[in-house]
Each structure stands twice: as structure tokens, then as C-alpha cells.
Amino acid sequence: MTFPIRLTPFIRQQLYRRLRQAYASGSLRLVTRIHALLAIAEGMAVSEVAQMLTLGEQTVRDYLNRFLWRGVGSLAYQRPPGRPSTLTKTQRQELTALITAGPQASGYASGCWSATMLQDLIQRHFGVEYHPHYICTLLGPYTAAQPSNGKELGCSPRYTPRKQ
Secondary structure, X not given: OOOOOOOXXXXXXXXXXXXXXXXXXXXXXXXXXXXXXXHHHOOOOHHHHHHHOOXXXXXXXXXXXXXXXXXXXXXXXXXXXXXXXXXXHHHHHHHHHHHHHOOHHHOOOOOOOOHHHHXXXXXXXHOOOOOHHHHHHHOHHHOOOOOOOOOEOOOOOOOOOEOO
């Protein structure tokens, strides 16, 4: 089922501006929400958008309803109060194995990890959201690990393996 929405040039401009801000700040959730709204505005069906962004159809409909009721103001994400979730020791070991296997083994097209790809990997596999800049701090203990490709793991906001 499609919900055709028409965006005025001003609203479309605001959405693209917020999308650039979301990319710059590493807000993966907001990036996904804005892409869903833009895809619906382009005439895609809710089911197609949900499949493309690996979301539930109801989630896409919720994004649309909030946008229709509150406009661009619906894109302000407020974190719930309290300490953010962290990975357990077992989950960190599993993360190390996933990182060592490389991005292509986890379904990414790139051959090199980036902080945003690692952020997505952690969120998809463990349901924990970290800021891309914190990913480098989180991976600090793993920078000495020797993956199978013989290259040392390192981290930067735009990560590529270091040459030895």
C-alpha cells in the first residue's frame, strides 16, 4: 500500500539539510528515518521502503504518521534517560570475531571497515547504539589483534586497515 505524500521544495530542502546533519553527527536512526520519508515521497510503497531499509512496515508507517502530524519537528530524536546500553564481555568477543572476518563476511560491500559500518554492525547484531566517534574508543583493546588477512586492526572515523 502506498501513501503518496507531496513535499514542498522548502520541506524537501529541510529534509536534505537534516539528512546531511544526521550523517555528520553519526545518527544512524535519523538517517534511516529521513531516507524512509524521502523514499515514500518518491512514490515507493511502505513494504518496499521497509524491505530496502530492513525495517518493519509498521515502523515505516509510524515514521510517516509522526512526520504528517509534526512535520520536520518529528525528526528530533530524544534518547531515553539513563545510562546507554553496553556490550557484555561475550558480545565483545563475538564483535572481535565479526571484525576479524571482515566487512564482506557481514554483508557489506566494502573491503575496509569504517566507524559508521561498525556502528551499524553493532546495532544490527547486538541492539546497542554507539556514536561513530566512540567506536574507536570501544575498539581500543582490539587494535593489536591480528586478523587472518595479516593486517592490524585500527580505527579512525573513516577506518582502513594499516599497512605493516
